[in-house]
Amino acid sequence: MTSVGSHPTETGRRDVVLAAREVAKHFPIKEGVLQRVAGHVKAVDGVSFEIRRGQTLGLVGESGCGKTTLGRVVAGLSEPTAGAVLFDIDSETLAAYDGGSSVGDIETAHKVDALTGDAYRRFRRNCQMVFQDSFASLNPRHLTIDIVGRPLRVHKEASGSGLTERVVELLEQVGLGRQHLYRYPHQFSGGQRQRISIARALALDPELIVLDEPTSALDVSVQAQILNLLHELQQANDLTYLFITHDLGVVRHMADHIVVMYLGTVAESGPTSAIFENQHHPYTKALLGASPDVDAAEEFTGLEGSVPDPAHPPQGCRFHTRCPVATARCGWEVDDVVRWIEDEPGAAGRLAGVKRDSAFAAELAFDDAATAAVVVDAIRSGRIHASMPEAVLKAESRDSRVDVEFGAVPDVELSVRGPGHVAACVHESLLDL
Ligand SMILES: Nc1ncnc2c1ncn2[C@@H]1O[C@H](COP(=O)(O)OP(=O)(O)OP(=O)(O)O)[C@@H](O)[C@H]1O
Ligand code: SF4
Numbered sequence: 001m002t003s004v005g006s007h008p009t010e011t012g013r014r015d016v017v018l019a020a021r022e023v024a025k026h027f028p029i030k031e032g033v034l035q036r037v038a039g040h041v042k043a044v045d046g047v048s049f050e051i052r053r054g055q056t057l058g059l060v061g062e063s064g065c066g067k068t069t070l071g072r073v074v075a076g077l078s079e080p081t082a083g084a085v086l087f088d089i090d091s092e093t094l095a096a097y098d099g100g101s102s103v104g105d106i107e108t109a110h111k112v113d114a115l116t117g118d119a120y121r122r123f124r125r126n127c128q129m130v131f132q133d134s135f136a137s138l139n140p141r142h143l144t145i146d147i148v149g150r151p152l153r154v155h156k157e158a159s160g161s162g163l164t165e166r167v168v169e170l171l172e173q174v175g176l177g178r179q180h181l182y183r184y185p186h187q188f189s190g191g192q193r194q195r196i197s198i199a200r201a202l203a204l205d206p207e208l209i210v211l212d213e214p215t216s217a218l219d220v221s222v223q224a225q226i227l228n229l230l231h232e233l234q235q236a237n238d239l240t241y242l243f244i245t246h247d248l249g250v251v252r253h254m255a256d257h258i259v260v261m262y263l264g265t266v267a268e269s270g271p272t273s274a275i276f277e278n279q280h281h282p283y284t285k286a287l288l289g290a291s292p293d294v295d296a297a298e299e300f301t302g303l304e305g306s307v308p309d310p311a312h313p314p315q316g317c318r319f320h321t322r323c324p325v326a327t328a329r330c331g332w333e334v335d336d337v338v339r340w341i342e343d344e345p346g347a348a349g350r351l352a353g354v355k356r357d358s359a360f361a362a363e364l365a366f367d368d369a370a371t372a373a374v375v376v377d378a379i380r381s382g383r384i385h386a387s388m389p390e391a392v393l394k395a396e397s398r399d400s401r402v403d404v405e406f407g408a409v410p411d412v413e414l415s416v417r418g419p420g421h422v423a424a425c426v427h428e429s430l431l432d433l
């Protein structure tokens with residue numbers, strides 16, 4: 001990874017285009033006539049990364065893990081619930097911020113939702129977003145010239161024939177031309193529409209473009225053309241990209257660094273070569289296994305089960321409900337037992353109530369004593385999960401009730417695995433598993 005130094009370069013531009021620090025975005029869940037807040041969807045829950053000038057950061061994860069939410073926060077389209085998005089900052093200042101020095105002053109100068117006046121306008125024009133669904137993001141009643149020319153008009157960059165010529169120039173940059181000026185979005189193919197979205201994003205000559213699944217709605221051959229186009233534009237215009245995708249294979253040849261997200265948090269993050277050659281998180285391995293473009297390790301041939309509800313993320317490691325190599329230290333909790341009961345033909349429908357002391361301890365009430373005994377046996381024998389017997393502190397039945405308690409486990413933190421490479425897993429290495 002190159003570093004341009006700690007101060008603005010001759011062009012006045014700093015080496016870190018964007019830094020996210022412990023960014024969270026929680027959406028309230030409202031219920032009833034009074035719309036009382038009954039909980040929160042923790043769509044993004046403490047994510048940090050930085051993107052260096054001219055580089056591409058790949059943000060990867062399954063559907064629902066918070067990629068779009070994070071992309072929108074980073075692009076200034078939505079405010080974070082907590083944490084900071086810092087724009088155009090040099091590494092030295094960022095290190096001072098991380099060390100807790102001059103936090104207030106640094107935030108005034110760089111924190112996106114604290115910027116005002118010219119600084120805010122500078123951010124707005126320098127950070128653009130391209131969305132997956134080009135149909136939804138392009139106004140169907142507007143002609144290409146109006147769509148691509150709008151940012152130029154709004155920022156008073158061009159008008160009249162000057163605007164037309166600038167739009168033609170932008171269209172040519174993305175492989176379209178003058179003949180497309182007076183057409184509506186529905187008169188283009190999906191790939192062409194995405195080219196128009198990219199031309200619009202380029203109009204103000206931005207520093208950063210957040211690309212949210214820009215190719216996932218396209219055929220494979222068109223996908224490759226758009227990826228090539230993005231690559232060429234990056235070289236020509238010194239662009240920095242945040243590339244969001246659910247498919248690791250897509251960013252393999254685009255990204256310098258990859259952040260793998262799971263359920264609102266970072267599972268693993270590292271240089272692209274490290275992520276492809278030496279994964280330290282089972283989720284990364286499983287994602288690689290699920291990618292059609294990547295030869296997967298045999299033991300991780302894909303992902304089973306669905307992503308848990310981000311309003312109630314699992315304790316300990318959020319991935320423990322699906323992890324093929326989970327251990328007793330990974331966060332087993334009452335919900336894991338409840339989920340098993342709901343899916344188990346002999347026990348489903350017989351759970352009458354759950355009285356929780358915490359996520360790790362509860363009294364389960366059943367319709368009959370026989371089911372209570374089956375559940376205790378399933379916990380103790382490892383039928384629910386092989387590592388559960390080691391994690392459980394108490395599993396006892398009293399008639400139709402079961403007292404169950406697991407050792408409380410904190411969140412699994414990210415730890416360093418190599419230069420610029422971190423992962424949140426209790427295993428120090430996956431090589432021997
Ligand atoms: N405005 C909102 N209000 C409430 N919940 C939301 C809102 N926007 C997103 N969510 C929830 O936040 C979680 C993350 O959604 P997000 O769209 O960021 O995921 P994603 O990773 O982009 O998924 P996909 O790959 O399907 O695009 C989901 O559970 C989603 O339902
Ligand atoms: S900490 Fe590692 S081993 Fe444990 S569940 Fe998470 S990913 Fe799997």
Ligand SMILES: [Mg+2]
Pocket residue numbers: 067068069212
């Ligand atoms: Mg999305």
